[in-house]
Amino acid sequence: MIGTAPNGFRASITGIGSYVPDRVLTNAELSTMVDTSDEWIIERTGIRERRIAAPEQALSDLCRPAIEQALAQAGVEPASIDLLIVATVTPDMSFPSTGAILADELGMPDAGAYDLSAGCTGFMYALVQAYGMMAAGLSQRALVAGGDVLSKIMDWTDRTTCVLFGDGAGAVVLDRVDRGGFLGFELGADGSGGPQLYMPAGGSRMPATAETVAERKHFAQMNGREVFKFATRVLVSSALAILEKCGRSIDDVDVYIPHQANVRIIDHAVGKLGISTDKVVVNVDRFGNTSSGSIPLALAEADASGRLREGDIVLMTGMGAGLTWGSALMEWSSK
Ligand code: COA
Numbered sequence: 497m498i499g500t501a502p503n504g505f506r507a508s509i510t511g512i513g514s515y516v517p518d519r520v521l522t523n524a525e526l527s528t529m530v531d532t533s534d535e536w537i538i539e540r541t542g543i544r545e546r547r548i549a550a551p552e553q554a555l556s557d558l559c560r561p562a563i564e565q566a567l568a569q570a571g572v573e574p575a576s577i578d579l580l581i582v583a584t585v586t587p588d589m590s591f592p593s594t595g596a597i598l599a600d601e602l603g604m605p606d607a608g609a610y611d612l613s614a615g616c617t618g619f620m621y622a623l624v625q626a627y628g629m630m631a632a633g634l635s636q637r638a639l640v641a642g643g644d645v646l647s648k649i650m651d652w653t654d655r656t657t658c659v660l661f662g663d664g665a666g667a668v669v670l671d672r673v674d675r676g677g678f679l680g681f682e683l684g685a686d687g688s689g690g691p692q693l694y695m696p697a698g699g700s701r702m703p704a705t706a707e708t709v710a711e712r713k714h715f716a717q718m719n720g721r722e723v724f725k726f727a728t729r730v731l732v733s734s735a736l737a738i739l740e741k742c743g744r745s746i747d748d749v750d751v752y753i754p755h756q757a758n759v760r761i762i763d764h765a766v767g768k769l770g771i772s773t774d775k776v777v778v779n780v781d782r783f784g785n786t787s788s789g790s791i792p793l794a795l796a797e798a799d800a801s802g803r804l805r806e807g808d809i810v811l812m813t814g815m816g817a818g819l820t821w822g823s824a825l826m827e828w829s830s831k
Pocket of ligand 1: 531532533536537540541616655656659660718719720721722723724727757758761785815816817
């Protein structure tokens with residue numbers, strides 16, 4: 497799917513928030529848990545540390561402070577939100593949705609609220625949905641949260657996955673604006689690559705049994721090399737597709753926010769796209785891959801450090817389980 501903003505309709509991000517748990521897990525500590533080393537993890541991924549949720553913290557506990565911050569920054573009341581989408585693969589539970597739980601806790605009685613699953617691309621998918629509902633006149637003001645508590649579905653004995661991921665959440669308020677805003681979106685999915693990154697058990701295909709637990713099938717499993725090839729390819733192709741659709745070039749981009757999976761994947765995309773590194777937002781070294789939390793966390797950091805100025809062209813691209821990918825191009829505008 498690819499498209500540009502409908503004529504005359506302008507919506508943008510008017511508030512951003514983020515939250516990460518306090519607990520820091522360093523590479524040094526990880527190397528006491530599995531057969532790995534600080535050197536290996538930094539060389540192959542660029543990750544130095546990640547945040548880990550407390551045992552009692554669920555996804556909604558991470559999203560709540562991020563959403564409150566986004567609402568405060570936008571200067572709007574929770575009750576004015578009529579659509580809440582939570583992008584995640586680690587909801588509090590299969591049902592009810594974390595969206596419904598949060599809408600109740602935060603005081604959004606008029607909001608349609610639900611969860612959306614698109615792996616690490618979840619936040620991009622949710623942005624497109626919220627924007628589309630606003631453009632169709634169905635929603636007046638939307639809130640999109642993206643977050644994951646991947647530590648709860650990690651196999652902490654599997655060094656090929658557990659060193660890569662972390663916990664975190666971010667949230668944005670989407671509102672109508674007078675100028676700028678989203679210019680276009682691209683989304684894609686290739687389900688044939690699903691088995692490259694998945695959690696085998698716990699769904700209707702393989703319900704939970706004593707065997708599935710014993711066989712560690714309730715943990716994320718990944719073919720790292722195949723996902724690496726996929727990620728390097730789609731980060732570039734998706735960005736180029738949306739730039740072309742919007743009649744822009746990579747030189748027009750002021751701020752580039754790629755999914756924070758791995759510094760090597762980001763470096764590859766940066767090289768292929770030919771964008772200068774000072775325009776690229778990178779925080780994977782401190783948070784690891786936070787899945788649906790990745791792009792909004794990076795966006796929140798870029799905003800807090802004054803890197804997002806009115807009129808800037810901002811490019812975001814995510815990719816992940818599904819396999820899925822998605823890009824958004826926007827002219828930064830909060831009014
Ligand atoms: N510490 C030390 N050694 C490790 C290790 C770890 N944490 N994980 C794997 N290894 C070993 C492997 O067992 C292998 O050993 P062998 O050669 O004796 O068999 C060796 O390191 C190389 O493994 P390989 O898988 O080829 O490494 P790689 O260069 O492909 O890097 C990843 C592995 C996972 C870092 C890389 O494939 C990757 O980043 N993939 C994408 C993952 C991702 O981003 N997923 C989420 C997308 S949303």
